[in-house]
Amino acid sequence: MSGGRRRHIDVAERRARLALRHRLAGTERAADPEEVAASLVALHGTDPATVFVAVGARLAEAAKTVPKTERALYEDRTLVRMHGMRHTVFVFPTDLTAVVHASTALDVAARARAALIKDMAKGGGPDAAWLAEVEASALAALARRGQATAAQLAQDEPRLRERFVYAAGKGYEAMHTVSGRLLRVLGVEGRVVRGRPLGSWTSSQFRWAVAPPHPELDPAEARTALLRRWLTACGPATEADLKWWTGWRVTDVRAALRAIGAEEVSVDEGVGYVVPGDSGPVAGPDAPWAALLPGLDPTAMGWQQRDWYLAPESRPPLFDGSGNVGPTVWWDGRVVGGWAQRASGEIVWRFLDEGVRRAAEPAVAAEAERLRGWLGDARVTPRFRTPLERELSA
Template identity: 45%
Template sequence: MPETVRRVDAAERRARLARRHHLAPGERAATVTDAARGLVCLHATDPATVYLSARARVDGMTVGDLDRALYEERSLVRHLAMRRTQFVFPRETLPAAQAGASGRVADRERRSLVRDVEKAGLFGDGARWLDEAGAAVLGALADGAGPVSYRELKAAIPVLAGAIVHGEGKSWGGKMSIGPRVLTVLSAEGLVVRAGNDGSWWTSRNRWATTESWLGSRIASVPEGDGTARLVAEWLRAFGPGTEADLKWWLGSTLTAVRQALSVLDVARVDLDGGVGYLLADDLAPVGAVEPWAALLPGLDPTTMGWRERDWYLGSYQQPLFDSVGNAGPTAWWDGRIVGGWWQDEAGRVVVHLLEDVGVEAERALAAEADALTEWLGGVRVMLRFPSPLSKQFA
């Protein structure tokens, strides 16, 4: 294990965040694809998040810019990966994501679906049914007709029909269709991709295509360890310094996998105010401070969600800004720290709620950000899939 080479304090970590994540003025990304590269990938489980995250990092960004990258240029691809979360990856990162994260998710999703359909009595041999259903989906998508909606697939493939009762007797219980879960498995396996959206940018009505037809080839196969190491290296470049706990959480993996990746990478240990963190060995030069900056980031933004140990930028605001299972709501940032949250009123106007006294300069900067975001949204009210307690209280 490398020796600890120097201390990286919270101020430098915030400066690195501002520069690497394209949040400080003068550090903006040129394109939405560059913005995604700067963060390894963009969160996309909540469909609005990826647009609002890109908008926060690319001056003048429009919805059409991201749509072109996703559906015309195809330099960005929606893909299920770490922690069973949907992300938008730069196309060149897909092999590492598939090997280092998605394959693990696919195995878990496949076992879960087989178990659930057998338990519900839908199929005696769940594994055989899933193989047949997957083959039928791939066959239907291979006819060259272009991206297909789930509704169209379900109408053409009877084996996708059926539902599982969950949470029986509970207020949140109900029936869950099994067909979408087949697509979840196939997407995590890298065989199909989300290749269009029939809804508005803030909704999710995916159209599906085979990966090969959409991208021109299958996702290149690499060993799991190599994929994990590349993801760790990219995370360290974007988010470093960070701890083993940060990496384990972000990857949704194990400490063993994290330590194996660190052992094959050229990394250096640094002192994080008494804790042990890691940087790539060629990234040890101190990073200077940036001018104070303001940002309004959406729920599940990759910066807010990038670390497991968040005290250096979140402080004591976990409870009002994260839900009970760890999903972040919309956040207000000043000079590298989260200082509050935001939501929209009934007219669609963005409203900032501060959790501390940040001073007149910060208040004015955040108010200007709220006005700019209100104008960009143009009256669209984004409904949060994972509202924070603060959002629930005031929205």
């Protein structure tokens, strides 16, 4: 990491970088979903619709969003939905799966398996040896079927239906099924991946498939590779941003920064980091731009410290109680409002910054019409609903 006097990258330049590198300015839109995912490193996949709407906002030919994204996910397998940072489901370019697995998933997977075995024992369920036997049987059944839901796998291996009490005596006591917990553990371990859902592209009823093989990488080298990719897309970022996005220990973040020779710069929050050679000035788009991004969009969720693109007073209507962002309206590099889709299919929005309405409204209206055009008969309701989205969609 560099020392000496640091170049200051101000808010305007950070917004310019975001517009260009996240494919949000109209002139920077991508040709296909693979290009979008590569530019962003990862697409949030917890809500299935987020993946498609995030891609559609950045594609030059938005009308082809659904067929192109489904092809990439389920036919060409150039994109893979899997667990990654912070034990969250993302969609990654296939060439990153080994990097994500080694850099972030291994530790999470070990904890998830240990927790499952412990919870089963506490809840009066079977032991680890039984689980290993059922796991082997389920994976063999999945390999025979190619793709299957948990319910379909339970037809081949009925022991997957076994239930046990979770958190007995606590206020959140619940009955857990072995299939749901086990498939989640296998997913974090990189042994199974989510396949094509039942129903449409908005469905969360996913089939599972055996994960394609990938090389086993050294975790430290994998963290270095992932950090380099993310800083290229999102730099400058602070140490707090990096620790939050990756979910790593601060010692691992610092080691990866040293390994790539990250350059230190100054941002309003303090010290920021960019990849080597990326500290020079970046000119923004030729014209202001508008975008309608979905709930959990990777740009809106990309940094822990967000004041440079999201005013603090705008957060309460745009986030749920767990910190999940809802659908957002962007104007020239910052969040200026929120949007929703009504049952009729109409896209409606509200500015939270009235000062931009006159300049921004025509472009926002055009983006809303563009979005409605490719959505067609599909209806998108965010999995994590926020106050403004609920109000607008009513």
